[in-house]
Amino acid sequence: MSVAPRVGRTLRSWRAIGAAALVVGLAVVPPAIGGYVPRALTSYLIFGLLALSVGLISGYGRLFNLGVGANFGVSAYAVAVLSQYGLTNPLLLLVGALGAGLMVALLFAFYALVAGGVEYLMLTFLTTLAFAVLPLALPDLLGGDNGLALKGGLGVSFGLNPLRGNEFYWLVLAVVVGCALLSWFVVRSQAGKAVQAIGRNPVRAAAMGYSVGGYRVALTLYASLIASLGGWLYVLQNSFVHQDILGLGNSTNGLVYALIGGANTILGPLLGAVVLRFVNDSLSRGSTQSPLYLGIVLMLVVYFLPDGLLGLWDRYGPRRRAAGADRAPQPPAAAAAGTSAENLEAV
Amino acid sequence: MDGQVVLQLLNGLVVGSSLALVASGLALLFGVLHVINFAQGDFFMLGAYAVWFLLRVTHNYVLSVVAGTLLVGIAGGLLLSLVVWPLLRRSQVWTLLATLGLSLIVEQVATNVLGGDAKLVDAPLAVPVSVGPVNYPLYFLVVVVVGLGVLLAGSFALKYTKYGIWLRAVAQNRPMAAALGVPVPRVFVLAFVVCAGLAALAGGLLVPLTAVYPTVGADVILYAFIVVVAGGMGNLRGAALIAILVGEVQSLGSLVAKPSVVTIALFALVIVILMVRARQQKVVVRL
Amino acid sequence: MLELRDLHAYYGASHVVQGIDLSVGPGEAVGLMGRNGVGKTTTLKAIMGLEARTRGQILFDGADVAGLPSHVRAGRGLGYVPEERAVFPQMTVEENVRIGALIHRPRDVRGCLDAAYELFPILAERRGQLAGTLSGGQQKMLSLARGLALRPKLLLVDEPTEGLMPANVALIGAALARATQLGVAVLVVDASFDLVAETCSRLYAMDRGVLTGMFRPGEFSGPDELAARYLGAVGA
Numbered sequence: 001m002s003v004a005p006r007v008g009r010t011l012r013s014w015r016a017i018g019a020a021a022l023v024v025g026l027a028v029v030p031p032a033i034g035g036y037v038p039r040a041l042t043s044y045l046i047f048g049l050l051a052l053s054v055g056l057i058s059g060y061g062r063l064f065n066l067g068v069g070a071n072f073g074v075s076a077y078a079v080a081v082l083s084q085y086g087l088t089n090p091l092l093l094l095v096g097a098l099g100a101g102l103m104v105a106l107l108f109a110f111y112a113l114v115a116g117g118v119e120y121l122m123l124t125f126l127t128t129l130a131f132a133v134l135p136l137a138l139p140d141l142l143g144g145d146n147g148l149a150l151k152g153g154l155g156v157s158f159g160l161n162p163l164r165g166n167e168f169y170w171l172v173l174a175v176v177v178g179c180a181l182l183s184w185f186v187v188r189s190q191a192g193k194a195v196q197a198i199g200r201n202p203v204r205a206a207a208m209g210y211s212v213g214g215y216r217v218a219l220t221l222y223a224s225l226i227a228s229l230g231g232w233l234y235v236l237q238n239s240f241v242h243q244d245i246l247g248l249g250n251s252t253n254g255l256v257y258a259l260i261g262g263a264n265t266i267l268g269p270l271l272g273a274v275v276l277r278f279v280n281d282s283l284s285r286g287s288t289q290s291p292l293y294l295g296i297v298l299m300l301v302v303y304f305l306p307d308g309l310l311g312l313w314d315r316y317g318p319r320r321r322a323a324g325a326d327r328a329p330q331p332p333a334a335a336a337a338g339t340s341a342e343n344l345e346a347v
Numbered sequence: 348m349d350g351q352v353v354l355q356l357l358n359g360l361v362v363g364s365s366l367a368l369v370a371s372g373l374a375l376l377f378g379v380l381h382v383i384n385f386a387q388g389d390f391f392m393l394g395a396y397a398v399w400f401l402l403r404v405t406h407n408y409v410l411s412v413v414a415g416t417l418l419v420g421i422a423g424g425l426l427l428s429l430v431v432w433p434l435l436r437r438s439q440v441w442t443l444l445a446t447l448g449l450s451l452i453v454e455q456v457a458t459n460v461l462g463g464d465a466k467l468v469d470a471p472l473a474v475p476v477s478v479g480p481v482n483y484p485l486y487f488l489v490v491v492v493v494g495l496g497v498l499l500a501g502s503f504a505l506k507y508t509k510y511g512i513w514l515r516a517v518a519q520n521r522p523m524a525a526a527l528g529v530p531v532p533r534v535f536v537l538a539f540v541v542c543a544g545l546a547a548l549a550g551g552l553l554v555p556l557t558a559v560y561p562t563v564g565a566d567v568i569l570y571a572f573i574v575v576v577a578g579g580m581g582n583l584r585g586a587a588l589i590a591i592l593v594g595e596v597q598s599l600g601s602l603v604a605k606p607s608v609v610t611i612a613l614f615a616l617v618i619v620i621l622m623v624r625a626r627q628q629k630v631v632v633r634l
Numbered sequence: 635m636l637e638l639r640d641l642h643a644y645y646g647a648s649h650v651v652q653g654i655d656l657s658v659g660p661g662e663a664v665g666l667m668g669r670n671g672v673g674k675t676t677t678l679k680a681i682m683g684l685e686a687r688t689r690g691q692i693l694f695d696g697a698d699v700a701g702l703p704s705h706v707r708a709g710r711g712l713g714y715v716p717e718e719r720a721v722f723p724q725m726t727v728e729e730n731v732r733i734g735a736l737i738h739r740p741r742d743v744r745g746c747l748d749a750a751y752e753l754f755p756i757l758a759e760r761r762g763q764l765a766g767t768l769s770g771g772q773q774k775m776l777s778l779a780r781g782l783a784l785r786p787k788l789l790l791v792d793e794p795t796e797g798l799m800p801a802n803v804a805l806i807g808a809a810l811a812r813a814t815q816l817g818v819a820v821l822v823v824d825a826s827f828d829l830v831a832e833t834c835s836r837l838y839a840m841d842r843g844v845l846t847g848m849f850r851p852g853e854f855s856g857p858d859e860l861a862a863r864y865l866g867a868v869g870a
């Protein structure tokens with residue numbers, strides 16, 4: 001027992017150093033490489049926020065939500081619509097994005113209060129499908145199936161040009177790192193632990209006195225904040241929104257990114273988004289095979305990588321080997337069955 | 348009655364009865380296995396392609412539909428079984444993701460192999476029949492009859508045939524069914540095959556109406572899920588009735604509003620129904 | 635008929651049954667008693683092949699059935715009457731009885747139904763009623779009737795008298811006695827010492843996952859003595 005905590009502490013501080021190095025590396029390296037690299041990474045990181053939002057609500061909170069894309073998309077659309085009506089103050093646009101996303105979040109929060117498991121899943125599923133149709137129903141306001149352009153020039157993005165220079169990239173990186181840090185603190189806080197306990201066993205948590213509904217609402221609103229930030233940055237980068245980002249496809253993407261990275265972690269969804277979007281971009285030069293790749297990746301995750309890439313690291317990496325000697329013998333097959341199935345078990 | 352209204356009423360029956368087939372398959376599969384089959388739209392699409400292909404070979408519509416349904420039902424059902432089987436011990440979430448992944452793959456492969464262009468098929472029995480103030484193609488009236496007939500036959504089979512009883516037993520209490528000797532694995536495969544087969548039948552029947560292209564199942568699956576969710580996930584009779592209702596609302600609705608508006612209204616209605624029903628169950632802690 | 639050799643059973647990660655050896659002879663009625671939570675239900679489920687993960691041998695009618703799926707074990711003559719959720723709620727009483735009959739005695743479905751109704755007349759009265767609308771006690775009687783009507787080689791029965799009125803407890807006892815008369819072996823778990831003492835020729839006591847003793851009912855004056863000596867608590 002004496003070796004493990006010391007090793008654990010060392011590994012944890014190594015993790016912290018590693019994370020800091022990663023951030024510094026991300027700030028310095030892509031701009032140094034130049035070309036399309038910062039722009040591509042900007043896009044990947046923005047979808048990383050979507051994935052993080054899904055990871056928080058479905059992974060930590062076990063509220064299996066197929067509609068986070070709607071939140072992301074609604075925020076993006078809100079910014080575009082407001083800009084069309086002449087509102088171009090960047091801070092007000094951010095507020096608009098957050099507010100619009102909040103409305104979707106309130107819907108999801110309500111679902112979490114009245115339903116659970118499959119019903120919650122289907123409600124979020126139907127909601128995202130409904131939102132995807134909305135631009136067609138209100139074409140004058142939302143652009144129909146042509147999409148909607150962002151107006152207002154560079155002012156909307158604080159004067160930063162998403163297509164030239166590295167400032168916009170650093171803005172996105174700062175937001176992403178900020179969200180990751182904040183989420184890390186939230187997850188480790190008492191509230192975060194309560195959320196995880198509720199996710200694993202709501203009945204027991206309720207019996208212990210936790211307000212299951214209250215924590216779920218809080219989680220939904222927090223995850224919405226992140227998704228809304230993602231949507232806001234998305235429209236700033238692309239200067240354009242289309243109904244595709246509102247629908248099931250986008251929500252599913254977010255889920256797959258979170259799963260493949262490891263839905264129970266903060267870094268996992270971000271990693272998953274970057275890796276998958278990079279792989280997708282590399283493979284589909286000119287062709288539109290991305291649904292096929294996504295489907296294949298999804299199947300691989302489901303059968304072989306239910307804990308995601310970071311889960312592999314956890315299971316076979318250094319910490320597990322160091323602590324292995326201390327473990328009591330486990331009942332047959334209980335260990336393997338436990339870990340992967342635990343991961344996403346809201347239903 | 349106004350000709351337009353009668354026309355849409357009939358269209359609604361056509362859409363509704365086909366939707367009922369697809370939705371019943373989903374409801375059955377969910378009831379028996381608690382599996383949400385996101386690939387159902389693809390079986391609809393494959394059923395359509397099968398009929399288109401067989402028609403070119405046999406020039407016999409009935410034979411094409413029957414053979415297509417059996418082919419896609421059995422092959423699709425077996426494929427689904429293989430995909431879902433290793434995941435049955437884990438939480439439902441994983442089977443859902445697996446069928447979703449399957450759906451993405453099948454759709455893209457179909458596009459690659461069969462081409463993204465829409466293939467048109469003429470309706471057999473293009474004879475117009477007069478129904479009130481309008482003339483309606485006989486074929487589509489036959490579609491309605493076939494759809495409703497299959498559903499009624501299915502309902503009868505569930506109640507009185509051995510496999511039907513087994514399906515219901517496994518759906519209502521799987522461990523007890525197994526403990527009584529019901530061969531649960533066989534029942535599972537049957538459920539998969541029937542689910543896929545119903546979708547394939549609907550796809551094949553509607554080919555003259557929708558044409559054949561790789562994403563033809565997408566809209567159907569959307570409405571099918573609305574129907575199944577509104578009816579209560581494993582409720583077969585509810586699914587069938589609500590499907591007809593949704594078909595009528597969609598068709599009649601097109602007289603007064605844009606299709607997208609009707610769709611959203613339907614979504615909103617179902618979301619409200621679901622929330623009301625969930626509240627009524629008064630469970631203190633929602634799992 | 636049934637022999638358990640060093641049976642271990644796990645429920646999730648917990649080691650519920652920790653090595654038991656138990657036997658039931660053909661046509662014999664054997665009881666299994668113990669406090670709540672000691673592993674009696676898990677033992678029965680392990681024998682039937684439901685839920686629990688097991689280690690050790692489960693010899694039924696000479697062959698080791700550990701690892702075989704439940705429906706195969708049922709096909710070989712193993713019957714099960716669970717403690718709860720035993721009926722098919724959206725089927726009628728008659729349909730419930732028929733399911734088993736259709737599988738095991740397809741040529742004598744009528745005979746099975748008659749036998750079940752004879753044991754529990756109240757079921758005959760309510761044969762067209764949906765099983766889910768029966769009272770808890772009636773559902774228990776239905777599942778026992780269904781199990782017995784199939785004439786299995788061995789019937790596993792879990793807490794058949796729980797929540798029943800004394801009059802119905804007597805019916806249960808009569809049904810179990812009838813079973814042994816017909817040559818059906820029975821392994822019954824129940825908290826009612828009287829029932830077990832009347833129907834069983836042998837009795838196992840279980841505490842915290844292991845068997846603490848095997849004896850004949852006549853060896854004790856009553857449940858309290860049994861509990862104190864073998865069940866690890868005062869009062870059964």
